[in-house]
Amino acid sequence: MQTMSLNQTPDTASVFQLKGSMLAITVLELARNDLEALDRQLAAKVAQAPNFFSNTPLVLALDKLPASEGAIDLPGLMRICRHHGLRTLAIRANRIEDIAAAIAIDLPVLPPSGARERPLEPEPEVKQPEPAPAPAPAVEPQVRPTRIITAPVRGGQQIYAQGGDLVVTGSVSPGAELLADGNIHVYGAMRGRALAGIKGNTKARIFCQQMTAEMVSIAGQYKVCEDLRRDPLWGSGVQVSLSGDVLNITRL
Amino acid sequence: MAKILVVTSGKGGVGKTTTSAAIGTGLALRGHKTVIVDFDVGLRNLDLIMGCERRVVYDFVNVVNGEANLQQALIKDKRLENLYVLAASQTRDKDALTQEGVEKVLMELKKDFEYVICDSPAGIEKGAHLAMYFADEAIVVTNPEVSSVRDSDRMLGILSSKSRRSENGEEPIKEHLLITRYHPERVEKGEMLSIDDVTDILAIKLKGVIPESQAVLKASNQGIPVILDDQSDAGQAYSDTVDRLLGKEKPLRFIEVPKQGFFARLFGGK
Numbered sequence: 288m289q290t291m292s293l294n295q296t297p298d299t300a301s302v303f304q305l306k307g308s309m310l311a312i313t314v315l316e317l318a319r320n321d322l323e324a325l326d327r328q329l330a331a332k333v334a335q336a337p338n339f340f341s342n343t344p345l346v347l348a349l350d351k352l353p354a355s356e357g358a359i360d361l362p363g364l365m366r367i368c369r370h371h372g373l374r375t376l377a378i379r380a381n382r383i384e385d386i387a388a389a390i391a392i393d394l395p396v397l398p399p400s401g402a403r404e405r406p407l408e409p410e411p412e413v414k415q416p417e418p419a420p421a422p423a424p425a426v427e428p429q430v431r432p433t434r435i436i437t438a439p440v441r442g443g444q445q446i447y448a449q450g451g452d453l454v455v456t457g458s459v460s461p462g463a464e465l466l467a468d469g470n471i472h473v474y475g476a477m478r479g480r481a482l483a484g485i486k487g488n489t490k491a492r493i494f495c496q497q498m499t500a501e502m503v504s505i506a507g508q509y510k511v512c513e514d515l516r517r518d519p520l521w522g523s524g525v526q527v528s529l530s531g532d533v534l535n536i537t538r539l
Numbered sequence: 540m541a542k543i544l545v546v547t548s549g550k551g552g553v554g555k556t557t558t559s560a561a562i563g564t565g566l567a568l569r570g571h572k573t574v575i576v577d578f579d580v581g582l583r584n585l586d587l588i589m590g591c592e593r594r595v596v597y598d599f600v601n602v603v604n605g606e607a608n609l610q611q612a613l614i615k616d617k618r619l620e621n622l623y624v625l626a627a628s629q630t631r632d633k634d635a636l637t638q639e640g641v642e643k644v645l646m647e648l649k650k651d652f653e654y655v656i657c658d659s660p661a662g663i664e665k666g667a668h669l670a671m672y673f674a675d676e677a678i679v680v681t682n683p684e685v686s687s688v689r690d691s692d693r694m695l696g697i698l699s700s701k702s703r704r705s706e707n708g709e710e711p712i713k714e715h716l717l718i719t720r721y722h723p724e725r726v727e728k729g730e731m732l733s734i735d736d737v738t739d740i741l742a743i744k745l746k747g748v749i750p751e752s753q754a755v756l757k758a759s760n761q762g763i764p765v766i767l768d769d770q771s772d773a774g775q776a777y778s779d780t781v782d783r784l785l786g787k788e789k790p791l792r793f794i795e796v797p798k799q800g801f802f803a804r805l806f807g808g809k
């Protein structure tokens with residue numbers, strides 16, 4: 288009886304919750320409208336700190352551009368940023384032509400900022416002996432957003448959610464590989480491999496709507512297709528978790 | 540706007556060249572100025588299927604190397620006003636094409652033609668990569684068997700991540716699925732994958748199913764694209780496919796085991 292009432296969620300029950308959050312986001316402030324120079328200078332920065340520039344979320348600040356600089360080729364600018372691993376989430380602008388350009392491609396526009404921002408210098412990745420650990424710098428705790436993939440993941444492709452969870456809304460083909468430091472969720476047919484908690488997080492889990500995987504692994508403990516196929520839950524919605532060194536597959 | 544359409548598959552021998560010739564001819568038949576470009580350097584056979592092999596003087600590689608200009612190398616089809624072929628080289632090795640060279644030729648073709656059809660070589664190496672890199676749309680040719688579907692799946696991954704469109708963050712390549720060499724009897728017996736099996740795995744829009752047909756071999760031996768054999772099942776199936784590519788709705792044909800007529804059943808059929 289009690290389970291019955293659980294299913295009858297009243298229509299008024301909230302299906303979502305809005306949460307305020309302070310995300311650390313990189314801001315690229317453009318001083319001049321010179322995309323060629325930007326391309327070159329970004330390339331040099333990337334060479335110094337390649338890890339910093341890997342799908343890094345970015346706000347493009349155009350609000351410090353003098354009015355005298357001509358109209359920005361916004362898609363061109365975004366392409367250059369993307370080429371160097373910076374993914375534009377929004378622009379910050381006050382010039383009307385920049386705002387119009389952003390609206391034209393459905394990109395959010397943030398108001399010009401008065402807030403103080405500290406210059407961010409990606410640490411050059413030098414191969415020197417590690418200096419003694421410096422006193423922990425006062426940076427905001429870094430929240431790695433969940434990586435969400437909406438396109439099918441094809442054979443031969445590998446997707447890694449570094450430091451967080453991976454969500455795939457489409458299907459995962461045989462020969463495709465999903466890796467995450469956290470959990471993995473697959474909402475389409477799961478026919479490839481999924482490796483969760485690859486840096487050793489034994490609490491990580493794998494959730495699939497239709498488990499027909501080639502391999503599942505949590506923190507290095509794995510089961511391959513031959514074992515998985517024998518499981519009565521093959522083909523159904525399951526979660527995979529680790530207790531001790533045993534992988535448990537249970538119905539979702 | 541001119542469109543670059545690549546015909547690709549991963550696996551060899553699935554019907555890419557047959558399809559490039561049929562679709563290119565079908566587009567020209569419907570009034571679209573079309574050129575078919577053979578990217579299979581070293582193994583050229585598009586010109587054979589198009590029946591223009593004896594008129595190849597200059598080829599794609601000559602144009603890329605600046606040894607001939609496009610006008611000299613383009614071969615006009617002898618049947619259709621709107622149709623041209625750019626042949627591959629038979630003598631050069633596979634590395635004769637460069638990305639810059641291919642880009643230059645394709646961009647020049649785009650100025651003159653409505654459709655540029657790129658007939659990809661097999662594999663996922665350089666030649667196949669060059670054929671798909673500049674594409675706006677892709678026809679992924681698949682036979683109803685596991686290895687072909689796997690290779691097509693891999694190719695779809697490459698189309699979505701290694702093309703110019705994906706590298707520039709532009710709208711992705713539009714992907715169309717074409718199942719060829721479909722054999723309803725063998726599907727019924729479970730010897731081949733069904734249409735549903737294939738579309739379930741590849742999960743892209745199906746634009747046609749071409750039956751396994753004697754007409755294909757007959758046509759290619761005569762150097763006539765099979766779509767011009769409008770009495771044949773394969774020719775009609777290719778015609779439907781071209782119409783669907785151009786946005787028309789058409790039901791699939793030739794996908795059921797032919798029903799035996801009363802007399803055939805009476806006398807034991809085949």
Ligand SMILES: Nc1ncnc2c1ncn2[C@@H]1O[C@H](COP(=O)(O)OP(=O)(O)O)[C@@H](O)[C@H]1O
Pocket residue numbers: 548550551552553554555556557558661719720721749750751752753755756759773
């Ligand atoms: N629908 C079909 N029915 C029968 N044979 C076919 C069909 N499509 C292709 N073939 C045959 O398969 C072989 C390979 O075709 P081809 O178009 O050259 O493939 P690819 O370019 O992918 O290597 C050829 O001998 C061709 O005649």
Ligand SMILES: [Mg+2]
Pocket residue numbers: 555556557579659660
């Ligand atoms: Mg071929």
